Amino acid sequence: xxNKKKLxxxxxxxxxxxxxxxxxxxxxxxxxxxxxxxxxxFIFQKGxxxxxxxxxxxxxxxxxxxxxxEIYGILPMLTGTFYITLIALLIGIxxxxxxxxxxxxxxxxxxxxxxxxxxxxxxxxxxxIYGLFGIVVINTFMRYLQRGLLSGILPPDYQLGYSVLSxxxxxxxxxxxxxxxxxxxxxxxxxxxxxxxxxxxGSTHIQTIFRVLIPAAKSGIVSAIVLAMGRSIGETMAxxxxxxxxxxxxxxxxxxxxxPSSSLTATIALEMGYAGPQHQAALFAVGIVxxxxxxxxxxxxxxxxxxxxxxxx
Amino acid sequence: MMTRxxxxxxxxxxxxxxxxxxxxxxxxVIMGYIFLKGxxxxxxxxxxxxxxxxxxxxxxxxxxxxxxxxxxxxxxIAAPIGVGAAIYLNEYxxxxxxxxxxxxxxxxxxxxPSIIFGLFGYAFFVVLLGDFTQGWSLLSGALTATCxxxxxIVRTSEEALKSVPRALREASLALGATKWQTIYKIVLPxxxxxxxxxxxxxxxxxxxxxxxxxxxxxxxxLLPQSIFHGTRTLSMHLYMVAMETGNMDAAFxxxxxxxxxxxxxxxxxxxxxxxxxNRNSTAAIxx
Amino acid sequence: MPDNNNIKVFAEKLNLYYGHTQALKDINIxxxxxxxxxxxxxxxxxxxxxxxxxNRMNDLIPFVTTxxxxxxxxxxxxxxxxxxxxxxxxxxxxxxxxNPFPMSIFENVAYGPKIHGIKDKDELSYLVLKSLKEAALWxxxxxxxxxxxxxxxxxQQQRLCIARVLAVEPEILLMDEPTSALDPISTxxxxxxxxxxxxxxxxxxxxxxxQQAARVSHVTGFFLxxxxxxxxxxxxxxxxxxxxxxxxxxxxxxx
Numbered sequence: 092x093x094n095k096k097k098l099x100x101x102x103x104x105x106x107x108x109x110x111x112x113x114x115x116x117x118x119x120x121x122x123x124x125x126x127x128x129x130x131x132x133f134i135f136q137k138g139x140x141x142x143x144x145x146x147x148x149x150x151x152x153x154x155x156x157x158x159x160x161e162i163y164g165i166l167p168m169l170t171g172t173f174y175i176t177l178i179a180l181l182i183g184i185x186x187x188x189x190x191x192x193x194x195x196x197x198x199x200x201x202x203x204x205x206x207x208x209x210x211x212x213x214x215x216x217x218x219x220i221y222g223l224f225g226i227v228v229i230n231t232f233m234r235y236l237q238r239g240l241l242s243g244i245l246p247p248d249y250q251l252g253y254s255v256l257s258x259x260x261x262x263x264x265x266x267x268x269x270x271x272x273x274x275x276x277x278x279x280x281x282x283x284x285x286x287x288x289x290x291x292x293g294s295t296h297i298q299t300i301f302r303v304l305i306p307a308a309k310s311g312i313v314s315a316i317v318l319a320m321g322r323s324i325g326e327t328m329a330x331x332x333x334x335x336x337x338x339x340x341x342x343x344x345x346x347x348x349x350x351p352s353s354s355l356t357a358t359i360a361l362e363m364g365y366a367g368p369q370h371q372a373a374l375f376a377v378g379i380v381x382x383x384x385x386x387x388x389x390x391x392x393x394x395x396x397x398x399x400x401x402x403x404x
Numbered sequence: 405m406m407t408r409x410x411x412x413x414x415x416x417x418x419x420x421x422x423x424x425x426x427x428x429x430x431x432x433v434i435m436g437y438i439f440l441k442g443x444x445x446x447x448x449x450x451x452x453x454x455x456x457x458x459x460x461x462x463x464x465x466x467x468x469x470x471x472x473x474x475x476x477x478x479x480x481i482a483a484p485i486g487v488g489a490a491i492y493l494n495e496y497x498x499x500x501x502x503x504x505x506x507x508x509x510x511x512x513x514x515x516x517p518s519i520i521f522g523l524f525g526y527a528f529f530v531v532l533l534g535d536f537t538q539g540w541s542l543l544s545g546a547l548t549a550t551c552x553x554x555x556x557i558v559r560t561s562e563e564a565l566k567s568v569p570r571a572l573r574e575a576s577l578a579l580g581a582t583k584w585q586t587i588y589k590i591v592l593p594x595x596x597x598x599x600x601x602x603x604x605x606x607x608x609x610x611x612x613x614x615x616x617x618x619x620x621x622x623x624x625x626l627l628p629q630s631i632f633h634g635t636r637t638l639s640m641h642l643y644m645v646a647m648e649t650g651n652m653d654a655a656f657x658x659x660x661x662x663x664x665x666x667x668x669x670x671x672x673x674x675x676x677x678x679x680x681x682n683r684n685s686t687a688a689i690x691x
Numbered sequence: 692m693p694d695n696n697n698i699k700v701f702a703e704k705l706n707l708y709y710g711h712t713q714a715l716k717d718i719n720i721x722x723x724x725x726x727x728x729x730x731x732x733x734x735x736x737x738x739x740x741x742x743x744x745x746n747r748m749n750d751l752i753p754f755v756t757t758x759x760x761x762x763x764x765x766x767x768x769x770x771x772x773x774x775x776x777x778x779x780x781x782x783x784x785x786x787x788x789x790n791p792f793p794m795s796i797f798e799n800v801a802y803g804p805k806i807h808g809i810k811d812k813d814e815l816s817y818l819v820l821k822s823l824k825e826a827a828l829w830x831x832x833x834x835x836x837x838x839x840x841x842x843x844x845x846x847q848q849q850r851l852c853i854a855r856v857l858a859v860e861p862e863i864l865l866m867d868e869p870t871s872a873l874d875p876i877s878t879x880x881x882x883x884x885x886x887x888x889x890x891x892x893x894x895x896x897x898x899x900x901x902q903q904a905a906r907v908s909h910v911t912g913f914f915l916x917x918x919x920x921x922x923x924x925x926x927x928x929x930x931x932x933x934x935x936x937x938x939x940x941x942x943x944x945x946x
Contacts, residue, residue: 112584116496119488123558124509126551130520133527189423197420206424208674209431215666216434217612219642220659224434227441227652264430271427297413318515325517327615328643356519360615363526378523382516389515393508498753571790575852578746579803579859580780589806594793 138375178259187270214268222332253335277311442656460649470635477546486557514555522619538632545621553606564598597680729904732914783861789848791840803859826854846877
């Protein structure tokens with residue numbers, strides 16, 4: 092049928108392809124690492140001069156942000172980011188974990204089959220949609236609350252609707268899918284035998300969930316929370332739209348949740364549009380702070396889940 | 405399932421059930437609200453006319469075109485790189501230091517906030533490579549978005565490749581196929597639905613993105629003439645219209661279009677995943 | 692042992708290691724052309740590993756090292772300059788469970804010739820027809836060549852996999868428990884098929900099924916813990932085994 096010479100000739104092409112394909116694929120695989128290095132390089136290259144001349148501590152502890160006058164205190168944005176994230180986690184964690192438990196332990200398959208796609212959709216909705224919903228619904232509601240029930244105790248500039256609390260609520264919704272998906276996966280990964288052993292000892296289903304399943308799924312749940320934290324620290328658009336973007340340190344203790352605020356991300360996104368060269372450099376310096384926080388959180392999660400023996404985040 | 409708990413446990417049980425339904429309700433409320441407020445302003449004119457007064461009036465035609473160009477360009481750049489990376493990780497190497505570094509980098513990249521991508525894209529693609537990309541342009545935006553969607557495509561494609569049974573690879577190799585022939589003719593076609601899912605999820609992320617694009621894509625309302633011109637996507641348009649013109653009706657109408665796109669994307673992705681699972685009947689692929 | 696004429700496969704002091712674990716110990720074997728050789732032995736004894744050294748499929752497993760001589764047609768196939776692709780074309784393999792590609796019946800059979808560079812439609816059709824006939828599948832599928840291979844029954848799928856191998860015109864056929872996933876009737880059909888195929892091919896079959904080995908092969912090798920303990924004409928192995936352990940195994944006392 093085929094003589095050998097003919098065949099050998101035909102085999103040359105696939106072999107040549109084999110030789111060039113490997114380096115091409117290797118380069119593709121390295122792209123992600125390359126991009127990470129580039130990101131770090133450019134952010135630091137542009138922002139580091141400001142940090143080194145202004146002083147890292149001065150920057151982190153400075154309460155005044157007036158880049159046009161070369162005053163670069165980012166404490167107001169840091170506290171803004173911190174409070175908003177805290178509120179988001181306080182609301183998001185209980186509801187997220189409860190939903191994860193509901194889905195993995197209680198929900199009948201048909202109900203779970205409706206809720207799971209809903210969570211996927213929730214994850215897929217663009218931030219600007221959350222932002223739009225936030226301004227029109229949550230901020231309006233907040234304004235009623237601030238000007239009605241709480242008008243007596245709130246200063247006038249805390250009655251605008253734009254507030255830390257609105258930002259926290261919007262973010263709580265946005266981090267739900269992250270928490271639910273990862274927590275549910277880790278709950279499901281708990282060996283069935285644990286659960287059966289606990290039930291066989293006469294524990295109720297709820298006791299089993301809280302004393303056996305949750306402790307066994309701990310590492311996954313911690314990653315879920317840390318990733319959610321990263322997501323809320325990094326969120327930009329939804330926050331810009333609902334928090335009012337006022338770079339001032341809140342002054343009124345617990346009532347500060349009703350204060351308009353700013354965040355690291357929102358400041359960068361808003362001011363890059365009109366900033367001059369020096370101001371831009373300062374915003375890159377803010378970017379460095381943000382980048383470091385996120386890189387730390389994520390490295391923690393990656394290392395933590397590796398050790399816990401889980402492959403997928 | 406379970407017997408109804410009593411006393412304090414009943415309260416916890418109810419909270420768990422309530423949370424499950426609350427998530428569903430939140431989704432319905434947000435989507436329903438945007439839809440109801442916006443659908444009345446969506447018309448053929450809105451879709452086919454150019455905007456007036458910074459988008460406060462008129463339609464969104466150039467924005468739709470700009471979004472399509474942007475997504476197409478992003479996929480064109482990101483898909484080959486992402487799928488190539490997945491093939492390398494899954495087929496061409498064994499787990500070792502290099503794969504660890506690559507996976508670590510990919511996971512880290514997935515967690516970087518979009519505004520950081522924006523800063524990077526601005527400094528690198530817009531400013532440093534400005535002579536090539538023409539500053540704020542479709543190209544700068546798409547390159548930035550490529551960096552963002554890469555982890556999604558790599559991860560999902562890798563899952564898809566993993567789901568291709570080993571027996572098929574062995575059969576092909578045993579017939580004397582080279583490695584690349586096996587991948588190209590057997591592994592990729594078999595894992596295709598999963599790979600497409602990854603690309604579609606990447607598209608979803610690119611469409612929803614705003615912050616990074618504000619710093620790289622420009623924001624022009626003109627119909628883009630080439631990849632070296634600026635444009636804006638639907639998400640950017642929604643933000644700019646809502647925050648800069650204050651015309652909420654136009655913002656809601658844009659929101660409706662965005663939500664419809666997101667729904668389409670999700671249904672397609674789910675459909676493809678089901679197809680992949682049916683075909684390979686292996687472990688489910690989840691995001 | 693057999694005389695030196697028409698020796699197809701020759702191994703001398705063949706050793707194989709998975710990392711530090713030795714999986715094959717000093718295998719000496721001589722397989723003659725156009726005969727059926729059966730390899731039997733308990734699970735993990737090394738018979739499949741040996742089979743997979745013959746077409747270098749063990750290359751796919753990390754940290755495998757081999758030592759010793761392994762000649763096919765008097766060429767050492769473990770030398771670094773050996774063209775593995777050409778080797779695998781010459782030494783075809785049928786796997787334990789049927790593994791047709793998720794494509795049409797025609798495409799499955801045409802896959803091998805295509806990757807080896809045959810583009811001509813008529814040539815391909817001819818090869819598909821010939822291979823399906825040789826694999827005794829033609830009559831059952833001739834009207835549905837464009838249907839998915841996955842729509843066939845298990846036994847048909849396995850014969851399709853055999854046809855797929857035949858289409859690349861190999862000289863040796865390796866079969867790794869080819870009937871273990873099949874029902875008795877399909878098994879019988881494949882055994883009949885083997886008797887036809889041995890006229891053209893040298894066949895090495897790994898099997899767990901002692902009756903199968905006795906039914907189909909001329910020569911049988913008994914593997915135990917990585918060693919080829921006994922290697923002789925099939926009738927000798929099954930009627931007057933030299934080793935106690937061989938006897939124990941074939942009479943079903945262990946394994």
